Amino acid sequence: MLHRRTLLASLALTLVGTTALAQDAWPSKPIRFIVPAAAGGTNDVLGRHLQEPLSKLLGQPVIMEYKAGAGGAIASQYVATQPADGYTFLLHGSGLVTVPLVQRKPLYDAMKDFVPVSLIGTSPMVLMTHPSTPGTLKDFVDYARANPGKLEWGAAALGGVGQLAMEAFHSAAGIKSMVMVPYPGAGPAAQALLAGQTKYMLSTPSSATRGFVAEGKMRVLGVSSAKRSPLLPDVPSIGEVVPGYDTETWFGLVARTGTPQAIIARVADAVAQVVAMPDVQEKIRGVNVVPQSGTQALGDILKKDHALWGKVVKENNISMD
Missing domain, CATH: 3.40.190.10 (Periplasmic binding protein-like II)
Known part of the structure; x- marks a missing residue:
């Protein structure tokens, strides 16, 4: 019995060590940023400003992939079905929240299927x-x-x-x-x-x-x-003139729910370093976006947007279908 317990304990330690080693090895292949529109949009431009310095910090190429259509829902649904292994991120904006709210049969749930990684910036309308x-x-x-x-x-x-x-x-x-x-x-x-x-x-x-x-x-x-x-x-x-009115668009990175927290933290830290670079800040402002970063900052915006836009959709009976 003692021998069996010792064997099981050794096996458990081996599994823990293997898991830790696998996480430490991340990233071991290129990282994909899925863009929910054709090349040339603000999401794409922001991603390209971050692409090279992020690749250097993370030690692997950051690749931009485009999946346009359905107001961004095609890209969002795609990322929601990818492995939660930290190699596929969604570079989206406010439409991540608004689109499923106006669909009668949403393809994804913005609050359940994704977790915030980092804000990149905000822009007033x-x-x-x-x-x-x-x-x-x-x-x-x-x-x-x-x-x-x-x-x-x-x-x-x-x-x-x-x-x-x-x-x-x-x-x-x-x-x-x-x-x-x-x-x-x-x-x-x-x-x-x-x-x-x-x-x-x-x-x-x-x-x-x-x-x-x-x-x-x-x-x-x-x-x-x-x-x-x-x-x-x-x-x-x-x-x-209209007290209480406050809306902004945002741009940021989200990942599929279940992505390891250690990977999210590492990507968020790398994004923060890049967004803080003076030349990158100048480029971001050049597309009328105020540079910002942070996982919690994006999480707060997602919650605020979901409550605000959900109320607006319901009160005005808005539907895309």
């Missing part, structure tokens, strides 16, 4: 308006409140964060019955605003919209974050 409408945030809100149903607004994607953030703005500001016009992306929505086919929209800022604003073809009246953004310090926050 901006309220952009046509020059034919009032020229200040307060005057625009007052006019919209007093004229229900008289303005058209553009949505860059049905069920996307821009649509949900606009519905939250309407509710907080007491604006009713405006006409939503959906478009297949932020570019077409911005072109419709330029042409006067719509009168306002919420979207992330870009170099193109900055040019239109400089030429007087559209206005930026406010940013969606609770406080003024360091990216646009001269633009008031919407919350200055």
Whole structure:
């Protein structure tokens, strides 16, 4: 009996040692970042800014893979079905949370199927308006409140964060019955605003919209974050006129639930080191994103977004299907 117990104890120690050795050996092959859109989007650009320095820190190549479609749900579902071994991460944004909330038959559960690894940055949306409408945030809100149903607004994607953030703005500001016009992306929505086919929209800022604003073809009246953004310090926050309004888009890394905590911690530490590099910070700000990092920071955002957008979807009966 004693011999048997000794043998079992030795076997247990061997298994523990083998497991520890396997974790210590991570990573032993390339690490994949799955991007939920085609190459060239903000997720992709941010990933490429991190790619080389992360590869050096982790000792293995970081490879970008693109799985576009269904508002990012295809990429999300793919990662949710991959082994939880620390070799496949999802480089996503706010759509990770919003898309399953607006689907009648969600392909994944953002809060159950994934764990936060690290935030990369946040970006406020901006309220952009046509020059034919009032020229200040307060005057625009007052006019919209007093004229229900008289303005058209553009949505860059049905069920996307821009649509949900606009519905939250309407509710907080007491604006009713405006006409939503959906478009297949932020570019077409911005072109419709330029042409006067719509009168306002919420979207992330870009170099193109900055040019239109400089030429007087559209206005930026406010940013969606609770406080003024360091990216646009001269633009008031919407919350200055509509108290309590606070929404932002985010970008970050998540992993499949079950991924070893030691691996998550190592990747999060590497991301924090890279995001803190001055040249990387400059590149991130260049795509209108405020550099940030942290596992807990991303976890807090996911919980906040899930509660906020779930409420907006329910109150406005929003569905993508």
